[in-house]
Amino acid sequence: MFTKLAPVWLVAKRELRDQFRDWRVLLPMAILTLCFPFLMNEFAKQTVDFLNQYNANLILDRLVPFSIMIIGFFPITVSLVVALESFVGEKERGTIEPLLSAPFDDWQLYFGKLLVGAATPLIASYLSIGLYLIMVSRQNLNLPSPSVMLQLMLLTTAHAVLMVSAAIVISVQSTSVKAANLLASFIVIPVAILMQGEAVMLFWGNEQVLWLGVAGVMIISLLLIRVGIAHFQREYLLGREIDTLNVKWMWRAFASNFIGGAVSLKDWYGRVLGAALRRIVPAVFVVVLIAGVSLWMSYDWVIQNLSETVALASPEDIQKLEERVRELPDLSNLRDHLSASSLFLNNTRAVTVIFLAGMVSFSVLGILFYMINIGLIGGVFALFQLLGIQPLPIFLAGVAPHGVFEIPALMIGSAVVLYIGAALVTPQAGRSMGEVILELLADWAKIFLGLILPLLAVAAVVEAYITPGLLLRVIGN
């Protein structure tokens, strides 16, 4: 094992030596490491004085952890610069070819670059946090609990790994440092949004929620590393000299994958779409399993958390609820409010959102949306039960008729997204990342157009014209 890891360290060691001889990397890192703890400390003092006037204790409690997260983040921004130019910079300077010609395995080169990209900024980041904690401990501010501290350190590490692994993917795929820097927005903007979300969790969430955040960021970081290794090809680094967007080739590759040599619509449905569906069969099984877990989780959550609330509801509360229900559109007139086209568009939008969210997160966010959609059924089921309403007849009449078309469509749409995510993180020998993505997009388009849209269309017609009548009969009874 050590002999396999030695080359990783060799690559990293050379880069580290280079870094420590480059004042353009060292100076900003030193400034970010040493200055921001003082600035943040001053900011915290001013904020504490201000908030103390209003007894805003909760915000005060969360201020130090928030500051730690920010202080930890600044030095790791340098990692982006280092990692972005890791491969493409060497390519521009002409040093990549001797390195690629050396007897390194791809993963050894990749991890060497990853290690050096993340290690130095992370050490700077930990130093900066340490410095800030010393300052905090000398004032009348509470230090975060060990558990929160662990979360913050893990988040800082995950941020660094996330940015470095994403930057290396960009660096491998770019043909110039300039292009890589331009593409860095695709890292900076999502990470900025992510940090805002984490800040929200930190201020208003609880520790459990933050743990979920930590887990999410770490999963995406690991997936990005996997993508980086899967698509790291020496050939790609040397095969292209300039960035050319060959739209003609892209269209041809997509179209030939989409049509798959079919001679008729029947042939396309039978052979081409059939083959695409066979490829996603394992993903369908996983998605069905996820559906079961989501249903159970949401059902259990509602039963566990809302039983007491429902039991404590006074007759007045129930009366208010009934009045509000009466204000809702009359169920018998539901058809006037629902149209097949709006239902169809709504469901199509849901499947598209799952696809788009999945595409930017290696299926993680897409599957999360899917879980929420499926989980709603379990939650509502449990709520009916708590309110003393028999849920099964309502579900059989209100969900099942169109659900037999809509739910499989949702599941298949999510399974394709899961399949795309898995394929992206799987090594594809001899094929560029572009070729893989085009093939996956063609698979998604085949299944979306050939199966999901027809299923959603049938579901929308049933939901608009059959379900309301059935539901009315059940509720009437």
Added chain:
Amino acid sequence: MIETHDLSKQFHDFMAVDGVDLSVQAGEILALLGQNGAGKTTTVRMLTALLRPSRGWARVAGHDVVKNGHDVRASVGVLTEQHGLYMRMTAIEYLDFFGEVYGLGAPARKKRSDNLLEYFGLAEAAKRRIGEYSKGMRQKLALARAMMHDPGVLLLDEPTSAMDPESARLVRDEIARLKSSRRTIVICSHNLTEVESLADKIAIIYRGRILIQGTLDDLKRRVLGAPEYAVNFAEPRDLNGLELPQGMQMLEKTASSLKVRVEAPEESNPKLLEILSSKSVPVVTFQEEARTLEQVYLKVMAEARGGGHVH
């Protein structure tokens, strides 16, 4: 040794290398000639297992470039078109790094780098950062890197470019020494004089295809025809009725000189000398007309561009 069959590389719609067949044995030097963008670098990159062939196969030092890329890279020393030097390192650090990459132990690395730096005249500058080196010094250091692990196969792209004549001579001598120690060497070069002096075999590549390959003599004969000889006399003579031996063709005739094309010089030239001697013609010089690789190259390229047939 290096062997390729139908070696091809396609980048999307562009065929960079198309059906290249090569065979270079241990102790042989093959020169790949061609314009910029002809496919030389792509061929070399496939031979170093950096690019995966789209078609065909290649074996380098007994390893398949697709199946055993790692072993191929460990057996090959490459001098790339760009030197690929780390400017913040010193020459000692640089050679030590690559020595370690190729699995040499610390004492072996030290000994080998000291020898190479000494040989290439870089010992005095060994502790200076490479960024301070001249172009020629960088080229020599890059060559030293390619030879650091004493590889059995060397792929050298323009090995003497940017070097002063003395250094270029040094490099040529080293290449000749490596050849005599049974290394397999491929050189890509635009310096045709250098190729003439070093290469055992020459291959001319154009738009990804090998137009012609063989030894220098073979190429000259196939492209420029049979060798030509000029015979000069000390004083004018009447040569009417002179009968040339079989396989000899008269190209020019004056009272004091002859120019002939000879299919088999070993057989025909002594006979011609005999005939001239029997006629008491005072021959002063009898020499082969100089025909260079440059003439071969230019003719081959002109025929290729004109769509003409290459021999």
